Each structure stands twice: as structure tokens, then as C-alpha cells.
Amino acid sequence: MSEKPQGNGVEKKLPSRRIADELRAAITSGELPEGRKLESERKLAERFESARNTAREAVRLLAEEGLVDVQHGRGVFVRRKRKLLRFGSERYSKRLREQTGLSPYRAELAKQGLTPRVDCTSIERVVPPSQIAERLEVDPGQASVVRRENWYYASDDQAEYVVQVGVTYIPWLIAEGSVLATSAKMGKGSLYARFEDLGHPMARSREEITARMPSQEEVQGLKLPDGVPVIDVLHTGIDPDGVAFEVTRFVMRADFGGLDYNMPIEG
Amino acid sequence: MSEKPQGNGVEKKLPSRRIADELRAAITSGELPEGRKLESERKLAERFESARNTAREAVRLLAEEGLVDVQHGRGVFVRRKRKLLRFGSERYSKRLREQTGLSPYRAELAKQGLTPRVDCTSIERVVPPSQIAERLEVDPGQASVVRRENWYYASDDQAEYVVQVGVTYIPWLIAEGSVLATSAKMGKGSLYARFEDLGHPMARSREEITARMPSQEEVQGLKLPDGVPVIDVLHTGIDPDGVAFEVTRFVMRADFGGLDYNMPIEG
DNA sequence: AGAGCACACTGGCTTGAGCCAGTCAACTGA
């Protein structure tokens, strides 16, 4: 051991890191603005007098950091930074719902000059996953819940992006006979107003939050660039009697979305 | 366009994916248990009749997915799955604090058979970052806050891990003269009991949550394996008068930690 | 005008070679 030759004197850099560092500096300094196309791998290799694989490795590093987007056949582009959308705890507030008429998702996007779109892609009666059955206290062996899948999009002037996917599970005993079990259209006040109609206003919300790298399907479904984790939120809606009447799993792009809770401290 | 030749008939796999898929299957099936050392890159290459670089690429894919840990000079090992530690909203509850005597961090770790350690590495009077100054409503140009840095560790029978780092900022006007400004030892009831002593019980907590890939310093500091994002929580403590008396930024390993809030819906 | 093709780009992936740098155990010599 003893005396590692670190940091003393001239730092001898690995070629791939040197290229990556130089490109990173150009990006963060603004010399390479957002959306700008980088030199091709072959040209980078030539400019830095290295092998194409080495330039390629440098680009991979930047992509992993989320600084650039690599597009097969087109080139490498400086990634556009996005403002974070924040989904807050007032999400479920009755007051806010009645005041604005907008869903919190639409309100948040409007604030940032983006156009929202929400698409209910399926409504089915299914056997609940065990995690869901536990929280709703329903039979895990029967088709005891309705599963509603919603996709949330945002578009700017360039393109439309998938921001998050929400899968809501509702006990069949609650949803039976109402629009919850049948229709994508929720009517005035949306989903949570319907729960109120059915005698289940939301009194408490439990939110279990983790983050992870996306699965392969999520990368495809959300069209996720490299190096972007997802935030996984398991939300449980609870009525004044302590009954869990709804569980929703949100999976959101972490580079787009965040959460913002403001809650009282109890006890 | 038209008819992409996808999925019809025999799927022709890329060599690196084939190797990765086979190893992944062996891992998820339990054939390769946690902690087991994989064949060396050179042996993999030989067994799959490919170049070492190709086997290496396969290993890289698995590491990116968080399935294996690569250790220079030692080998590639199946990563041990960890139960998620959940830090909840009762974190700041007075009742819980008085009942257990344990901090929530210690309580949570005890529940999972892990040994906690918390280390206060520095207490300084500093100029607040702008994000902090805004929330505490203090002068962003003066050394108007005390900065306390805490490192949270967990150890099992194998090793000690860094779970999260918390940096707390307290307005100098509040901390001045108390242990908050001077001592790592907080005494009975810890940090938040001291705020209570000073007339700032926590009435509300705001938690702004994002996830992202770690910076290079965070990778080193938290000794993060590949493919593990961090959860970034900006917590603001608010007293009954609406005064923000403390802001803490937590950065936690997403493979170790998660958050679990249970809050009332207001309005 | 329009459909279609050819070609020149782009990145995607593999090969096989070589050297560098940690790790660890076995050996060597004071």
C-alpha cells in the first residue's frame, strides 16, 4: 500500500474520460447548447486521436449521466433539461378539485406551459397482485378488483412525452355498478369525486415511495432515455372509517417528475 | 417501414445479450445464489465462444441492472438483495419519540436486524445555498445558518454500508447559543426535542422528493454500486406559526431506502 | 409529381489482440 500516486502532480487521464470530460465541459458551459448534435463517433475518435471504440465509450459515459441522447442512425444530441413537474399532496384535496376544475396533473402542466393528455388505456376486472390485495384487504385468489390503467402525457412544441403511468385498483364491491368499473369518462370532479359519491371520501393517503432503474418494458413504454431512474409510488386512499378503497401505483420519469408533500405532524 | 421482422420465428440474439440473458436466468432462478462469484470474463468468453469484450459487455449489462457487483481484481459477484428500509412520516412525531426512546432511524434498522450508526461529521456556520435560504427566509449573502452534516450507516454481519447522508440547515438566529450550533450530541429526544425547547415544535413538514442518478462524489461517498439511483429529499420543518426553522437535505441509496408517508387529506 | 432505389451518412455490436492495475496466496529469505 502506502503512498498511492493519486493527485500528486499531473493527473494522467484515461483517453475515454478525457474525451468525456471535454465534451461535458462544452455542454455545461453552453458551448454545446441543448439539442445540438455532437460530432459523430468517428469524427470524435479522429479529433482526439483515439480508436472509435474509445470515443464511443466516452459517449456512453455521457449518456449514462443523462447529458446526451444517442439516436441510432441520426447522431448524438445534447439532452434538453426539463423542469421538474411536482405532484403534491394537495393532489387529492377536495377544495382544490372544486376550485380549479382542473385535475392537479393538468394544473401542474399548465403552470409550465405544457399540454397535458391523459389516456385511460384499459379497465378490467382482475385478480389483484398480492401487494394490492393486502392493502385493500380483498381476496387475493379471486377477480376481486377493477384495474384501471392511465397514461399521462405532456407535450411541448417539440414532441409528446410519457410522464407517468398510473394503475388504479378498486375493490369490485365498491366499483360494481358505478362508472368506476365501466367507463374511462369519470365526469365532473373525476375519479375521487366518484368515490365520494359512493361514500368513500379520502380522509388519509398513504404513499410508499421508492426509486429504481426502470425495467426493460418501462424503458420501452415510457420511451426513457439512458440514465433516467423511475419513481415508484404506491398510493393508498383511505376513507374516514379507515377503509382502504383504492390503491394506485404510479411509475414516473424521475427526470420529469418529483413529489412535493406538505403535511401536518401528528401526535 | 411495413412488416418489421420482429418476433416472427426464431429470435436471433446478439451474443452479448445471449450471455447476459443466460446469466440473468441463472441468477433469478437461484442457480447462482447471492454472493456467488461468477466465472471470470475470460472463462465466460471461452464458454460462450465469443470475445472477452463481448462477455465483458454482458457483465456490464447485468451490473447496470443491479444484478451483480464487479470488483476489480477479485471477480464478479451476485448482488445481495436488500430489504427496503422505509423512513416514514412518523419520523418527526413527538409521541413516537417519547415512546420508544429510539430515533426512527435506529428503530427501523433494529426491525430488520441491522446495526445502526450515525455520525455527525461537521457543524459549521455557513452561507446558505440559495435553495435553503429561500425556504428558511434568511439572508443568502451572509453566514446566516448552521450546517450540520450527518452520515447514517447500517451494518449486517458482512459489512457496514452508508445508507443516507443528511445535511441540516438551521437559521443562526435560532441555533445561536444552543447545542444545535455547537455539539454533535443532541441529548435526550435528539434534534427535534431541542427545537421544541427553543419554542419551535414541528407542526408541519414539507418534503420535496426527486430521484436521480448519483453524482460522481455521491458514488464515492456512499460507495454506491452501479445502477443504483439516489432519492433526494428536501425536508422543511415548520412550526405552528408557519415559521420554517430547519431544512434538511437527505440523499439516500434507493436500493436501501424508501419513504412511507401516511397523511391526512386536508380541505 | 411521385414512388422507389442507391448511397452516404449515423450509431450498434463483435472480434482478438495487448497492456495496465488490483488481489491474493504461495514462496523466500533474513
Place this chain on the structure above:
DNA sequence: TCAGTTGACTGGCTCAAGCCAGTGTGCTCT
């Protein structure tokens, strides 16, 4: 006995070359 060296492993990184697969342009033929 034990410190120090050696050498056989491990992964880390680079090279140069080649072929495959998307993308987009411009030309050609109808």
C-alpha cells in the same frame, strides 16, 4: 516467525478493423 517478493489470477481500458442496421437525401425512372 514474519516481512517482503513473486506470480497467477481478477477486472479496466484501449486499439484497429469489420460488418450490421437505422436515417435521410438526392437521383432516377415511371
